[in-house]
Amino acid sequence: MRINRPHHNNMQNRMKKPVVPCEALRNGVAALSYAAAATYGTGKTIQYRSKDGSYVSTASFAEILKEASFEDASMARAAAALSQADVPEQGVKTALIMLNALLERGAQVGCTEDTWQQISAMLDFGISFASRVAAENNGQVVGGGLTLLTLCRPMRKYGRDHQCEQAADVVIYALEQPLLKLAEAAGFDGYEVFERVKALAPNQFFSLHQVGIENSIRVDAAHTDYIRVGLDLQKGTIRDLQAAGVMENVETVQQVLQFVKQSVKAVLDVASAI
Numbered sequence: 001m002r003i004n005r006p007h008h009n010n011m012q013n014r015m016k017k018p019v020v021p022c023e024a025l026r027n028g029v030a031a032l033s034y035a036a037a038a039t040y041g042t043g044k045t046i047q048y049r050s051k052d053g054s055y056v057s058t059a060s061f062a063e064i065l066k067e068a069s070f071e072d073a074s075m076a077r078a079a080a081a082l083s084q085a086d087v088p089e090q091g092v093k094t095a096l097i098m099l100n101a102l103l104e105r106g107a108q109v110g111c112t113e114d115t116w117q118q119i120s121a122m123l124d125f126g127i128s129f130a131s132r133v134a135a136e137n138n139g140q141v142v143g144g145g146l147t148l149l150t151l152c153r154p155m156r157k158y159g160r161d162h163q164c165e166q167a168a169d170v171v172i173y174a175l176e177q178p179l180l181k182l183a184e185a186a187g188f189d190g191y192e193v194f195e196r197v198k199a200l201a202p203n204q205f206f207s208l209h210q211v212g213i214e215n216s217i218r219v220d221a222a223h224t225d226y227i228r229v230g231l232d233l234q235k236g237t238i239r240d241l242q243a244a245g246v247m248e249n250v251e252t253v254q255q256v257l258q259f260v261k262q263s264v265k266a267v268l269d270v271a272s273a274i
Contacts, residue, residue: 016112016113016114017112018107018110018111018112019111019112019113019116019268020107021103021106021107021267021268022267022270022271022272022273023273024073024074024077024273025074025077025078025081025267025270025273026103026104026107026267027074027078028072028073028074028075028076028077028078028079028081029078029082029096029099029100029103029267030100030103030104031072031074031075031078032061032065032075032078032079032096032100033096033097033099033100033101036061036092036093036096036097037093037097037181037184037185038185039059039093039185040093040094040097040178040181040182040185041182041185041186041233042185042186043059044059045057045058045059046058046059046061046064048064048067048068048069048070049068049069049071050067050068050069051067051068051069053069060089060092061092061093061096062087062088062089062090062092065079065082065083065087065092066083066087077273078267081263081266081267081270082263082266082267084262084266085259085262085263085266086255086258086259086262087259088252088255088256088258088259090248090252090255091252091253091255091256091259092256092259094145094148094178094256095256095259095260095263097177097178097181098148098174098175098177098178098256098260099174099260099263099264099267100177101173101174101177102119102170102171102173102174102260102264103264103267105169105170105173105174106119106170109166109169109170111166111167111170115164115166115167115170116264116268118162118164118167119167119170119171119264120261120264120265121162121164122155122158122159122164122167122168122171123171123257123258123260123261124261125154125155125158126151126154126155126171126175126257127254127257127258129151129154130147130151130250130253130254130257131250131254133147133150133151133226133250134250136226137242137247139249139250140247140248140249140250141247141248141249141250141253142226142227142228142230142241142242142246142247143241143246143247143248144179144182144230144231144232144233144241144246145178145179145182145230146179146197146227146228146229146230146241147226147227147250147253148175148176148178148179148253149175149176149179149197149201149227150225150226150227151175152172152175152176155168155171155172155175156168156172174260176194179193179194179197179230179231180193180194182231182233183231186231186233186236188231188236193231193238196238197227197229197230197231197238200229200238201225201227201228201229228240228241228242228243229241230246232244232246
């Protein structure tokens with residue numbers, strides 16, 4: 001009796017398994033992120049041992065990544081991997097917080113190679129969309145983590161339009177973390193601050209069109225409200241940060257997103273640490 005066997009020449013049925021970051025690098029990124037979060041927005045410094053053996057204090061994590069001789073092996077491994085990316089002069093703390101969130105959540109939900117590639121494409125989209133946000137303010141955007149929050153709704157729409165909603169969930173989780181960490185470093189409940197910011201920017205998180213208000217923004221609209229009300233770290237109050245002059249150049253945000261994108265690839269390219 002002749003048995004017909006399936007042909008596998010094209011390998012179309014290859015299993016798509018989760019791509020998990022190397023544990024040693026993941027632990028190192030987490031440690032760097034925790035150190036960054038502890039000083040985030042506070043003006044306090046971190047002391048590190050330089051490559052010549054002296055001890056130096058700085059608030060710049062760009063300097064730390066480039067100049068520190070880490071005693072912790074996992075941090076040293078992570079810093080070596082991140083050195084392959086274009087380290088920006090500003091915004092490295094924000095980038096480390098986002099990177100840790102991406103790797104942590106990506107591992108939790110079992111991101112495959114395809115999902116990680118979608119996350120990379122979404123970060124590119126965020127870089128492009130940030131220019132649209134800045135166009136209304138002469139190349140500047142609101143600080144305090146608010147511009148990253150502004151990107152959440154466009155990211156959600158991108159995920160629906162490109163059938164990559166799991167990737168969108170991971171990216172949005174990472175975009176929310178800087179505001180939470182800023183609030184916590186200042187001594188506030190991060191989630192309480194987030195909920196207050198969310199309540200003051202309703203069109204960013206739900207559509208008034210859904211509750212019957214005509215001429216309002218549809219949930220699937222290309223336009224998004226730009227979040228301006230956030231935590232003023234100097235005064236410890238929720239206020240309009242644009243009116244308060246808490247602004248930064250859009251290039252800073254774009255360089256952060258680019259660094260995060262490159263860093264994810266650098267970490268995932270390492271299969272194991274020996």
